[in-house]
Amino acid sequence: MSFWEKVSNIDRRWIYFLVAVSVVFPMLVVIKFPIGITPEAKQLYDAVEALPDSSIVFLTFDYYPSTLAETEPISIAALNQMFRKNMKIITMTTVPLGGPSIAERVTRKLANKYNKVYGIDFVNLGYKANYVAVLKGMGSSIESIYPADNAGTPLKDLPLMSKVRNYNDVKFIFVVADNGIVDYWISIVNAQYGTPVGAGVTAVMAPKMYSFVEAKQLTGLLGGMKGAAEYERLVNHEGTATRGMDAQSMVHLLIIFFVIVGNIGYFATRKSGRSGQV
Amino acid sequence: MTFFAQFQIWLGAFLVLALFSFLYKDNPFYKLAEHVYAGLSAGYYVGLVWQSVIIQQLVDPMFDDGQWWLIFPGLLGTLMFARFFAKWSWVSRISLAFVMGNTAGVFLISQLHGLILPQTMSTMLSLNPKNGFAATLLALVTVVGVISTLIYFYFSKEHIGVLGGTARVGIWFIMISFGAHFGYTVMARISLLIGQVQFLLFDWGGSIKQIF
Numbered sequence: 001m002s003f004w005e006k007v008s009n010i011d012r013r014w015i016y017f018l019v020a021v022s023v024v025f026p027m028l029v030v031i032k033f034p035i036g037i038t039p040e041a042k043q044l045y046d047a048v049e050a051l052p053d054s055s056i057v058f059l060t061f062d063y064y065p066s067t068l069a070e071t072e073p074i075s076i077a078a079l080n081q082m083f084r085k086n087m088k089i090i091t092m093t094t095v096p097l098g099g100p101s102i103a104e105r106v107t108r109k110l111a112n113k114y115n116k117v118y119g120i121d122f123v124n125l126g127y128k129a130n131y132v133a134v135l136k137g138m139g140s141s142i143e144s145i146y147p148a149d150n151a152g153t154p155l156k157d158l159p160l161m162s163k164v165r166n167y168n169d170v171k172f173i174f175v176v177a178d179n180g181i182v183d184y185w186i187s188i189v190n191a192q193y194g195t196p197v198g199a200g201v202t203a204v205m206a207p208k209m210y211s212f213v214e215a216k217q218l219t220g221l222l223g224g225m226k227g228a229a230e231y232e233r234l235v236n237h238e239g240t241a242t243r244g245m246d247a248q249s250m251v252h253l254l255i256i257f258f259v260i261v262g263n264i265g266y267f268a269t270r271k272s273g274r275s276g277q278v
Numbered sequence: 279m280t281f282f283a284q285f286q287i288w289l290g291a292f293l294v295l296a297l298f299s300f301l302y303k304d305n306p307f308y309k310l311a312e313h314v315y316a317g318l319s320a321g322y323y324v325g326l327v328w329q330s331v332i333i334q335q336l337v338d339p340m341f342d343d344g345q346w347w348l349i350f351p352g353l354l355g356t357l358m359f360a361r362f363f364a365k366w367s368w369v370s371r372i373s374l375a376f377v378m379g380n381t382a383g384v385f386l387i388s389q390l391h392g393l394i395l396p397q398t399m400s401t402m403l404s405l406n407p408k409n410g411f412a413a414t415l416l417a418l419v420t421v422v423g424v425i426s427t428l429i430y431f432y433f434s435k436e437h438i439g440v441l442g443g444t445a446r447v448g449i450w451f452i453m454i455s456f457g458a459h460f461g462y463t464v465m466a467r468i469s470l471l472i473g474q475v476q477f478l479l480f481d482w483g484g485s486i487k488q489i490f
Contacts, residue, residue: 013301066470069470070469096326147334183393186393187391191396204459217396240476243476251468
C-alpha cells in the first residue's frame with residue numbers, strides 16, 4: 001500500500017483527534033488572530049447606535065440551547081450596546097425549548113450590570129406558540145398576544161408596556177435566531193409594518209440572509225461566531241465569541257490542509273489505480 | 279458556587295462527554311445521553327404548550343375574561359384527536375381545512391409582498407457604466423447569475439445550444455453558492471464544538487479546581 005493510499009484510508013478518529021487538538025490548543029495558548037469587521041456588521045451596529053437614547057426596541061431570543069455558542073454572544077453584545085444607550089428593551093422568543101429561560105438569564109445578568117429595573121427598562125414577554133399568528137397579531141396589539149409577561153405578570157402592570165401598543169411604538173427589531181423565523185420577521189413585520197429589522201444568525205443561515213441585506217429588507221447582519229466576535233469588537237466587549245475565534249481559525253486551517261491532502265491523495269491513488277489496470 | 283450550580287455543571291459535563299464518546303464508537307453512555315435528551319425535550323415541550331396555549335390562550339380567557347367564543351377554536355383543536363380513531367378520523371379534516379385555508383391566506387400575502395417582490399426587485403439593477411466600474415460589474419454578475427441560474431432550472435426545453443451554454447454558467451453560480459454554504463456550515467459546526475469545549479475547559483475545569 002502506497003503512502004497516499006494509507007492517507008486515503010486513515011482511521012477517521014485521527015481526524016477527530018486533530019480537530020480536538022486544534023480547538024483546545026488556542027484556548028490554552030492565546031494567539032489572537034485578527035478579526036475584521038464586515039460592512040454588514042457595521043451597518044447593524046450603526047443602525048442601533050443611530051437610534052435616539054431610550055428608544056423602545058425588540059430583542060428576540062429565537063434560538064435553541066444547541067446553538068448557544070454562536071447566538072448567545074450576539075445577544076450579550078446587543079444587550080451591552082442597548083443598555084449602554086438606555087434603551088427600553090422588550091425580549092421575546094418564538095422558540096419553546098430554552099428560548100424563554102435563556103432570555104431571562106442573559107437579560108437579568110446584563111440588567112444587573114447596568115442597574116436596570118425590570119418592568120421599567122426591560123420586559124421579557126417569553127414564548128407563545130404559533131409564530132406566524134404571534135408576529136402578525138403583535139402588529140395590531142402586543143397585549144392581545146401576550147396578556148402577561150414570562151413570569152405571568154399582566155402587561156398593564158408593567159410601566160414599560162404602557163408605552164407600547166404595537167410595532168408602531170418599536171424603533172428597531174434585533175432578531176437573534178438559529179432557524180427560519182428570520183424570514184417571517186422580514187416578510188411579515190418588516191414588509192407589512194415597516195419596522196426595521198436587523199439579524200444575528202447562525203453561520204448555516206448566513207449565506208441566505210445576504211440577499212435580504214442586498215434588498216434592504218435587513219438592516220445589517222451578523223453571521224455565526226465570526227459575526228458575534230465582530231459585534232463584540234464593535235461594542236467593545238470581549239466575550240466568548242472573540243475568545244473562540246482563535247480555535248475557529250485554527251480548525252479552518254486544519255480543514256484547508258485536509259482538503260488539500262485529500263485531493264492530492266485522490267488524484268495520486270486514481271493515477272496508480274489506472275496504471276494498475278493497464 | 280452553590281452545590282446545585284456545581285451539580286448542574288457536572289451533570290452537563292457528563293452528558294457532553296457521553297455524547298462525544300460516540301466519536302470513538304457507539305456505547306451505552308451515548309445511548310443514555312441520547313435518550314435523556316429526547317425524553318426531556320418532549321416532556322418540557324408538552325408542559326410549555328399546556329401552559330402557554332391551553333391555559334393562557336384558551337382556559338384563562340374563557341373563564342376569567344368571559345371570551346366564550348374561544349370554545350370554537352378549542353373545539354376545532356379537539357377534533358384533531360379524532361385522527362387516533364380510524365372510524366372518526368375524517369372529522370379531523372375539518373380542522374385541517376381551516377388550518378390550510380388560514381395558512382394559505384396569511385402566507386400568500388407575506389411571501390408575495392415580503393419575499394418574492396422585494397427579492398425580484400433587488401435583482402433588477404442598472405448596468406449603466408456611469409455608476410462606476412465596481413457597481414456595474416457587481417450588477418452584471420448579479421443579473422447574469424440570476425438569469426443563468428433560472429435557465430438551469432428551466433426544464434421545458436433540452437439544454438443545448440445557447441440555452442445549454444447559459445445553463446452551464448448557471449451551474450457555476452450554483453456551485454459557488456454551495457461552496458459558500460459549505461464554508462459557513464463548517465464554521466457553524468466548529469462553533470458548536472468550540473462552545474462545548476469552552477464549557478468543559480472553563481466551567482467544568484473551574485468547578486474541578488474549586489473542589490480539589
